[in-house]
Amino acid sequence: MRIDKFLANMGVGTRTEVKNLLKKGLVTLNDEKIKSAKLQMNPEQDRVCVGGQQIDYEPYVYLMLNKPAGVISATEDDVHQTVIDLIEEYDHLDLFPVGRLDKDTEGLLLITNDGDFNHRIMSPHKYVTKRYYAELAHPVREDAVETFEQGIRLTEGLLQPAQLEILVPNNHARVTICEGKYHQVKRMFHAVDNEVVYLKRDAIGPLELDHRLKTGEYRKLTNSEINLFKNH
Ligand code: URA
Numbered sequence: 001m002r003i004d005k006f007l008a009n010m011g012v013g014t015r016t017e018v019k020n021l022l023k024k025g026l027v028t029l030n031d032e033k034i035k036s037a038k039l040q041m042n043p044e045q046d047r048v049c050v051g052g053q054q055i056d057y058e059p060y061v062y063l064m065l066n067k068p069a070g071v072i073s074a075t076e077d078d079v080h081q082t083v084i085d086l087i088e089e090y091d092h093l094d095l096f097p098v099g100r101l102d103k104d105t106e107g108l109l110l111i112t113n114d115g116d117f118n119h120r121i122m123s124p125h126k127y128v129t130k131r132y133y134a135e136l137a138h139p140v141r142e143d144a145v146e147t148f149e150q151g152i153r154l155t156e157g158l159l160q161p162a163q164l165e166i167l168v169p170n171n172h173a174r175v176t177i178c179e180g181k182y183h184q185v186k187r188m189f190h191a192v193d194n195e196v197v198y199l200k201r202d203a204i205g206p207l208e209l210d211h212r213l214k215t216g217e218y219r220k221l222t223n224s225e226i227n228l229f230k231n232h
Pocket of ligand 1: 100101102103105182183184185186187199
């Protein structure tokens with residue numbers, strides 16, 4: 001890998017900032033000062049320091065994205081912009097989204113290159129909850145709370161119990177589910193004679209969307225956020 005790419009991917013700075021650090025002679029590779037941004041290095045073996053501080057190679061990346069509407073949850077697509085297209089760094093890593101949100105759904109989407117992490121969150125046996133904020137075409141009927149709790153029957157079978165909280169105004173609601181069937185929340189509301197007009201995921205298990213992230217923005221998960229899913 002090129003040294004400038006390694007340093008940018010490890011979050012030291014943009015490619016331009018990294019080039020300036022190299023020019024200033026602040027970067028060493030195995031204790032030798034280097035200036036060329038094109039120099040090839042091995043991230044697993046070489047020791048890189050910037051201003052004397054060692055830059056550790058992190059093979060796995062864990063990002064929280066506030067997904068905007070209009071972008072699809074896939075790694076590549078010939079026509080549409082994908083959530084991976086929104087990520088500017090880490091292009092040497094095979095990043096993918098953890099599960100899917102519909103094209104028009106916004107909110108919390110995790111992005112990683114760690115297959116085990118993906119499995120711990122997505123496996124139906126792990127029962128990791130997903131919480132959504134929904135705006136509906138009509139007021140939500142009070143009896144929908146019990147219908148959701150008892151499990152709605154879709155063509156695939158009976159859903160797990162889901163929690164429905166009717167908000168104010170009463171065409172706004174919060175729904176917590178522990179599966180990820182195709183268009184699940186939209187179809188659940190359809191089953192109680194309503195229609196979702198806006199949907200946003202705001203939590204996955206104990207992890208809440210960071211409300212400082214505007215739609216389209218992302219940040220790395222902290223170690224304690226990553227560890228929330230380690231014992232699942
Ligand atoms: N349920 C839906 O209907 N859409 C989503 O994007 C996520 C859950």
